[in-house]
Amino acid sequence: METLLFFQQEVIPAFLKGLRVSILLILPSAVVGLMIGTVTGALRAYGNRGVRLVADAYATLFRGIPLVVQLFMWYFGLPYFNVYLNPFAASVIGFSLCSGAYHSEYVRGAFLSIKRGQLSAALALGFTRLQMVTAILLPQGFRRALPGCGNELIYLVKYSSLAYMITCIELTGEAKVLASMTFRYTEIFFAVGLVYLGLVTFASWLLQLVEDRFTVPGFEHHEL
Numbered sequence: 001m002e003t004l005l006f007f008q009q010e011v012i013p014a015f016l017k018g019l020r021v022s023i024l025l026i027l028p029s030a031v032v033g034l035m036i037g038t039v040t041g042a043l044r045a046y047g048n049r050g051v052r053l054v055a056d057a058y059a060t061l062f063r064g065i066p067l068v069v070q071l072f073m074w075y076f077g078l079p080y081f082n083v084y085l086n087p088f089a090a091s092v093i094g095f096s097l098c099s100g101a102y103h104s105e106y107v108r109g110a111f112l113s114i115k116r117g118q119l120s121a122a123l124a125l126g127f128t129r130l131q132m133v134t135a136i137l138l139p140q141g142f143r144r145a146l147p148g149c150g151n152e153l154i155y156l157v158k159y160s161s162l163a164y165m166i167t168c169i170e171l172t173g174e175a176k177v178l179a180s181m182t183f184r185y186t187e188i189f190f191a192v193g194l195v196y197l198g199l200v201t202f203a204s205w206l207l208q209l210v211e212d213r214f215t216v217p218g219f220e221h222h223e224l
Contacts (some may be wrong), residue, residue, distance in 0.1 A: 010178060011191060014097070018174030025160045025170060029095035031151050037103020037149070038097060042137075044104060045111035055104070062101035068162050070094045075166040087168035090095065091160075099156050106148030110141040133165065143214050150207035157199050171195060 043055040062070065075090040114137060122132045122142070162186045164173030179185045 006182075006184070006187075007191070010182070011188060011208065014174040014178050015171060015191070016112050018169065018171035021088075021158075021168070021170040021173075022160050022199075022211060024165075025091055025163055025168070028093050029099060030156055032092070032096040033099030033156070034103055034149060034153075036100030038107050040100060040104035041107025059101045059104050062098050063105070064136075066093065067098050067159060068165055070098055071162060071166050087163070091163040091168045092164055095156060095159055095163075098159070099152055101217040102152045102155075103145075103149050105203055106145045106152065107149070110143075110145035111137060113144055114140050122178065146207075146211055146214065150204075151210070153158060153207065154200055154203050157203055158196060161196070181216070 014205070040055050040058060044059065047055060068112050071094040074085060074094050075087060078085060078090075103105060118136055119132060122136055160170060161172040163170050164176060167173075167178065172192060175188050179188045183186070
């Protein structure tokens with residue numbers, strides 16, 4: 001009975017407050033990261049040598065440095081250059097740039113998997129470069145990159161738990177504060193794990209719906 005009251009009066013209100021912040025972190029980071037990744041992936045696949053070098057350097061840098069270190073650099077490092085970000089903005093920037101670097105790898109691989117013969121045929125038929133990109137590259141590349149990009153979006157749900165490291169108090173941060181006050185770490189963090197499991201399950205379900213919506217019958221899936 002005491003545990004039930006504790007969850008009703010302390011845990012649930014704190015979790016709802018933290019969950020709101022987590023969602024506000026995840027949504028813009030997911031959208032901006034996907035946009036960055038799509039553009040960067042396309043440049044890595046079809047840009048000239050100089051552009052590819054810059055895009056590859058970005059992907060290598062942000063995939064190679066641990067995300068928590070990147071967050072520290074954005075929040076604690078930028079003040080050295082007289083640039084001050086609040087914890088929320090630093091978190092969104094960190095998540096977006098890191099996620100974009102991983103998305104770019106999935107997008108690059110998807111574009112490179114499209115046979116060059118299709119592009120040559122499109123040019124021979126009189127397609128402009130823009131028409132070739134919008135009618136041939138993007139539809140196929142989007143479908144092929146979707147599973148990998150979807151997986152990265154699911155990782156982003158879990159990445160968001162690092163925001164409390166730079167004092168952006170989201171779901172994990174609220175749990176840490178509450179656990180420090182009550183010393184009921186086991187119950188609180190077990191409950192946090194269940195909430196994240198629910199978020200990931202919901203995100204996976206939505207992504208599966210998107211994949212099914214864009215599946216070409218008889219092409220991506222084969223009946224046994």
